[in-house]
Amino acid sequence: MPLDTIYLTRHGLRLNWSIDLSTGTYHANYPTPTGIPVDPTLTGPGVKQSHELAAHVSSAEFKPKPCRPTVELLRELQGREKKENVDLNVRVENGLGEWFGSSSFFTHPSPASFDVLDPLFPALISPSYTAHVYPSPSGETIAQLHDRVATTLEVIIADVDDEIHEYERTHPEAARESYSLIICAHAAPLIAMGRALTGQMPDDSSTKDFKVFTAGLSTFRRRNQRPVSSQENETHGEGSQMVSGKRIPSWRSGRGVGGGWDCIVNGECGFLSNGAERGWHFHGEEDFNSMPAPVVAAEAGSKEDSSRTTTKL
Template sequence: MIEVVYVIRHAFRANWVVNPQTGEYSASMVRTPTGIPTDPPLAAKGVEQSKELAEYLCSLEPPIDRIYSSPFYRCLQTLKPTAERLFKEGKAGGKIRIDRGIGEFFGRADFDHPTPPDVKILNPHFEDLDQNYESIHIPHSKGEFIVELHQRVRNALNHIITALDNDPEQPRAVLLCTHAATMIAAGRVLTGQMPEDPDEDDFQCYTASLSKFVRRSTDPGKSPIGNWDCVVNSETGFLSGGAERGWKFNGEESFIAFPEDPLDGTNSPKL
């Protein structure tokens, strides 16, 4: 069974802008490699962070046995130095699995947000992507309320961990590369510690940081969700610049007014 879940946030990226009235996105100064305005590459600082992160990730115990990533370019670019080194050594399964269930969070809107790149678009930029892996839990095209984000991440992590628990090679540790809001949601989902106020500053998510979750019980009858202890919360000591670009929820982050939770009539997500 999977015993450890490592979660990292992508490194320091370039920016984009959006017109909240029209829903028109545009890249800010840097052309996106995939042509998708919400899919910028890492900034030069982020590239350096990814190299420092790789040195640390390749020394972890237990070592990384499988790698999953959000489909966005910045996440795969962050993983690149780590994956190249591990795969060259015959470690970590040799492939990165792209899973939209751990992808970016966009607030609910009246317009469609840009669709992230698929494997065919990413193949020219990155080697060793799993061509056969399919995402099951996909964010709504018009974005999500916070409760929907947490439920999407819950479903995605349940699927990932259950699949790895049933992997005949019995991997012990998995690495997930994701984004700020999703990293916070992952911490809450794995530990089962959902605050009454989603804006609470609980799980951190600095750029190129690492969080570590250890399984409490390996009883096969116990749900993989809510069965983890956070033993490392967004560590950045291995980065020369330390903790940078922290983030937290601030209201619904949506583009439209919606006074109540869309699923159960309350303002607090349920795990």
């Protein structure tokens, strides 16, 4: 049986970062574990949210339950139960990373490498996984973000289907009735993922369709239970448009990626003690190319206007 359920969740409440629009320099309000300004730690309430999310997903009431490695990961992160020699199989995929808007005069940060992350999360992150898609360092428009996310999901779903098929072929006695995947990301790509999975792209990108509260959980159930082959993915590509050398799938007009998915739970937060917090939706393009060009000091004593900053929530 192929992958049939995808869960999307957002990180818990975290510390903020900002960007100086006159220079394109990112700043962290506090030191970050990876040294990347846009990679801050969770706040105390954010840690509490992550524990409550872990308790919810690993509870007997949560149906269908995710595969065992995911449950073990959540339990270990929560500190409730320590398991030894468990392959947690956590994969870092750049193609589902944050959206920063578009800019031609400065570059946006990239996620930390495995060598940086591994000491911070020992034995949790897969060293063999290679990201399928890499966002442009100059950023993207909203439309480009959606196509980037759709392309990444199409490849991930096909890969997981192949892994399940091979697993069931070699372990027929351990075949399951349900297979699921949990994806944790930031607000903008999560909204884009909901649209790519369902194939429902609103005319106005600011439409509040998919709820992305901090540590909230959305559930998507697959419509077409037959795995989509890589050959079919090529056939249904959007012409010659490519992202990271991969053809953009035809996901709009209700088609969806990987056979299409239905959203059956949208932004559940009932398991969080403070309920829904820090909702987010698109507010139009974040186009830094429309900002004034960087100011260069022409003589001693002149100053740049460093007060114009923006903060990403």
